[in-house]
Amino acid sequence: MLLKNIDLYAPEHVGLTDLLILGGAIAAVEKGLDVKIPGLEVVDAEGLIAAPGIVDHHNHFGGAGGEGAFNFRTPPAQFSTFVKAGITTAVGLLGTDGFSRSLTELLAKARALDIEGLSTWMYTGSYQLPGPTITGKVGHDIAWIDKVIGCKIALSDHRSSHPAVETIRALVSEARVAGMLSGKAGVVCVHMGSEASGLEPLREAVKGTGVPLSQFMPTHTTRCPELLDDAVAWVKAGGVADITADEKTPGAVARYVAEGADLSHVCFSSDGNGSMPRFDAAGNFAGMGVGDPASILQAIGDCARAGDAPLEKIFAFASANPAVWLKLPGKGRLEKGFDADLMILDKDYRLRTLIGRGRVMMRDGEVLAKGTFEA
Numbered sequence: 001m002l003l004k005n006i007d008l009y010a011p012e013h014v015g016l017t018d019l020l021i022l023g024g025a026i027a028a029v030e031k032g033l034d035v036k037i038p039g040l041e042v043v044d045a046e047g048l049i050a051a052p053g054i055v056d057h058h059n060h061f062g063g064a065g066g067e068g069a070f071n072f073r074t075p076p077a078q079f080s081t082f083v084k085a086g087i088t089t090a091v092g093l094l095g096t097d098g099f100s101r102s103l104t105e106l107l108a109k110a111r112a113l114d115i116e117g118l119s120t121w122m123y124t125g126s127y128q129l130p131g132p133t134i135t136g137k138v139g140h141d142i143a144w145i146d147k148v149i150g151c152k153i154a155l156s157d158h159r160s161s162h163p164a165v166e167t168i169r170a171l172v173s174e175a176r177v178a179g180m181l182s183g184k185a186g187v188v189c190v191h192m193g194s195e196a197s198g199l200e201p202l203r204e205a206v207k208g209t210g211v212p213l214s215q216f217m218p219t220h221t222t223r224c225p226e227l228l229d230d231a232v233a234w235v236k237a238g239g240v241a242d243i244t245a246d247e248k249t250p251g252a253v254a255r256y257v258a259e260g261a262d263l264s265h266v267c268f269s270s271d272g273n274g275s276m277p278r279f280d281a282a283g284n285f286a287g288m289g290v291g292d293p294a295s296i297l298q299a300i301g302d303c304a305r306a307g308d309a310p311l312e313k314i315f316a317f318a319s320a321n322p323a324v325w326l327k328l329p330g331k332g333r334l335e336k337g338f339d340a341d342l343m344i345l346d347k348d349y350r351l352r353t354l355i356g357r358g359r360v361m362m363r364d365g366e367v368l369a370k371g372t373f374e375a
Contacts, residue, residue, distance in 0.1 A: 001360075002035055003180035008043035010334040011052055011315035019050060021340040027157040029335055032077045039157055045344065048184070052319035052334050053088025053341035053356060054296050057326055058189065058219055058242065059268035061090055061113060061120070062106040065275025066097040067159070068285050076078035076109055077273045077293070079371030081115040085270070085293040088319050089119040089331050093152045093189060095274055098126025103141075105132050110147050117356050117370050119243020119331065119341070123189050128156035129161040129171070133136070138171065139178035142186055150187035150217075151175045155201055156227075158283065168205040172215050185327040190218045198230040199239075202253050213239035213269070214325065219269065222248045228255065235261045240325050243317070244291075245299035253317075255307035263309065267325065268318040270295045301349035 001021045008014040008029065018033035020028065024168045028035075061077040074103025092110050094101050103124060110120040113275050113301060124141040125131035131153065133141050149170065154160035155172030163171075172188050179186020190202065202216050214236065219242040221231035232239040232255060243252050245268050255264055278286045305315045330339040344353035354362040361369035 001358075002033060002040055002042045003045045003344075004033075004042060006048055006050045008334060009049065009051045009312055009315045011312050013310075013312045019334065019359050021355065024340055026334060026338050026340050047065070048352065049345040049347070049349075050334060051315045051343050051345060052332055053343055053354065054086045054318045055089040055322045056082075056087045056270050056272060056293060056296060056318075057091040057217075057267065057279045057322040057334055058244070058293070059087075059090040059092055059272045059293060060095060060274040061272070062094075062109040064095040064097065064273060065277075065288070066100070067275060067277040068288055072288050073100075074273055074274055074275050074290055078374055079113060079118060079369065080114075080367050081138075081272075081293055082118050083354055083361045083367050083369055084351075085272070085298045086321055086351045086354055087118070087293055088354070089328060091121045091123065091149070091326065093123040094126040094132070095191070096127050098128040098132050098137075101126070103132050107134065107145070107147055110293055111202075112372070114273055117359055117361060117369055119339070119357065120147065121149045121326070121328065123150050123152040124148050125152040126336070127152075127157070127161070127191060129153055129163045129167060139174045142175060142178035142184060143182045149184045149328075150179070150189055150293045152189045152191070154191040154193065156195040156197045157191060158195070158266065160191070160193065163201075165201055165204045168201060169209065169368070171210070172205060172211055173363050176215050177210055181184045185325065187215060187217050187326060190216050192218045192220050192223060192227060194224045194227060196226070198227055199234050208266050214265070215235060215313065215326065216240070217242055217267075220271070222246070222252045228252060232256060232261060235265045239266075240265045240267065244269060244271045245295040247302075249299040250303045250306040250308065253303050253314070254306065257308050262317065263313045264321055264324070266297055267322045268316055269322070270297050283308050297351060304349055325328075
């Protein structure tokens with residue numbers, strides 16, 4: 001496929017150019033491409049925007065939930081859900097339920113989605129420490145299982161194991177070394193709650209060591225004002241922070257910009273397909289919702305309209321930034337040699353076409369690619 005006259009964000013703003021896709025990868029990006037290949041589809045994309053496909057690095061595609069009772073366990077995600085949301089890469093993980101949920105089942109789902117057309121990775125572990133593993137050891141999961149790039153824990157949350165600092169230090173060190181040996185990030189994804197301890201246990205865990213703050217990926221950092229304050233300070237000190245995309249996202253981005261933080265250290269994710277429990281003032285379960293994978297795409301548009309950050313930085317929050325910090329090869333950028341994962345948007349930031357690994361999965365708003373058991 002040859003896209004002509006597209007306004008390209010790689011995510012840096014390239015401007016009007018042509019983009020050639022061959023064999024699932026980006027073959028060329030330059031103005032005035034004149035390519036003669038039999039059967040090559042040429043698309044006049046004038047008036048449209050191309051941006052990297054979304055890298056949703058926190059998605060419960062195998063199902064999640066369980067707070068409230070067994071009937072609150074969310075089902076596995078369908079492939080077309082990702083297509084509609086502009087997601088071309090997803091990282092799966094367990095959540096609260098490290099008891100009935102299985103990492104082998106999550107791994108099988110990751111492989112199934114990959115066959116269907118979504119690029120996938122996953123975390124070992126869950127909220128609990130010690131948490132579930134596939135091989136019996138976190139480091140072995142990361143080192144020996146291709147899809148596993150790191151470990152999941154929970155912190156400063158009433159559903160966490162409230163681990164000691166020494167336990168966190170040992171875990172992040174194990175994950176880091178396993179990642180070094182296998183060429184992976186070895187990141188510890190940290191579900192953050194709203195308890196007063198905030199991110200401080202993570203700071204204490206690496207204090208006096210050579211382990212960087214960026215070995216952790218704290219999530220849900222807009223959960224409460226105090227946690228956002230802590231996350232801004234964390235990023236300014238060299239850490240990486242994730243924003244679960246929702247209506248608070250534009251305000252959080254504005255805060256990072258105002259504080260002069262390095263925006264390449266900020267990521268978006270959806271918490272898609274995860275349960276969204278609501279608790280009353282006394283901490284009692286009060287109801288349940290389900291995370292929407294399309295929240296990232298919505299947040300991109302909301303942040304663009306708010307105008308507090310350049311559009312190229314906004315696209316990077318959901319593509320290049322997580323791809324870099326999680327060391328996802330070939331992902332997050334639209335340049336020669338990278339996977340042909342891209343969104344084509346109109347000027348109102350509505351998804352018109354989605355291409356994943358060179359395959360057109362949505363065209364002009366119509367979903368063309370569906371999962372094995374989808375009608």
